[in-house]
Amino acid sequence: MATPSPPQHPDLYSPGRPFSWPELQALAADGVLTRFHQHGYALPDLQVSAQLRARAAANAVPAQVRQRVVAGRMTAAWIYGCAEEPDKLALLVDATRRISSLRSTRGCTLHEVRLGPFDVVSIGGLMVSSPLRTAVDIALHVEAHRAVPALAGLLARPEQDVRLRLLVLAIEATPRVPHKRAALEKLALLAPALVAGGPVDVEHSVDASDGAEDVAEVLGVTHLEREP
Incomplete structure (x- = not known):
């Protein structure tokens, strides 16, 4: 039985892709995402x-x-x-x-x-x-x-x-x-x-x-x- 591959996360998060603007702001406030652009977020450990x-x-x-x-x-x-x-x-x-x-x-x-x-x-x-x-x-x-x-x-x-x-x-x-x-x-x-x-x-x-x-x-x- 093949080992399932780990889930792939997007490297760019922007309003509507897939989260709304308030959701992105909330995720950033919780440290889940890091804002690097006016409307662009990424995972904290990702090198932009x-x-x-x-x-x-x-x-x-x-x-x-x-x-x-x-x-x-x-x-x-x-x-x-x-x-x-x-x-x-x-x-x-x-x-x-x-x-x-x-x-x-x-x-x-x-x-x-x-x-x-x-x-x-x-x-x-x-x-x-x-x-x-x-x-x-x-x-x-x-x-x-x-x-x-x-x-x-x-x-x-x-x-x-x-x-x-x-x-x-x-x-x-x-x-x-x-x-x-x-x-x-x-x-x-x-x-x-x-x-x-x-x-x-x-x-x-x-x-x-x-x-x-x-x-x-x-x-x-x-x-x-x-x-x-």
């Missing part, structure tokens, strides 16, 4: 992964628009485990898609952008900006007190494959994007701690032989947010 955070975020995006948006900026940094969860989801919408129909999406901020072929990855059923694109966007568009810790996290995790020099090159190679100097100043704050042998000279970090335009094309960061 990027896939699990992405699945929880996906549940907060209406199903009818989920395939048309990309989680980016601080939301992506949270999914990668490099930042606290933001109050609202940051969703990127490619400029080639119509954004007017998404304006009513609640609990999120929408950013119309241009996305390159290497800017998006799929994690846990949700499209997420790649680690490098995430770092570029955060450096350019997020205030320093939130951006610098998130950038430090992205740079410190080898599995994300975000390197400081590539990030500097990517930002310097983006044409006509405002806030480039402020972005480089944020990276300069990180350089002494993260680069062996001293800080990066961001003023002269791109040599003529680097081919900045080629670097930008290869990195897939030539298309960034359009500013008014």
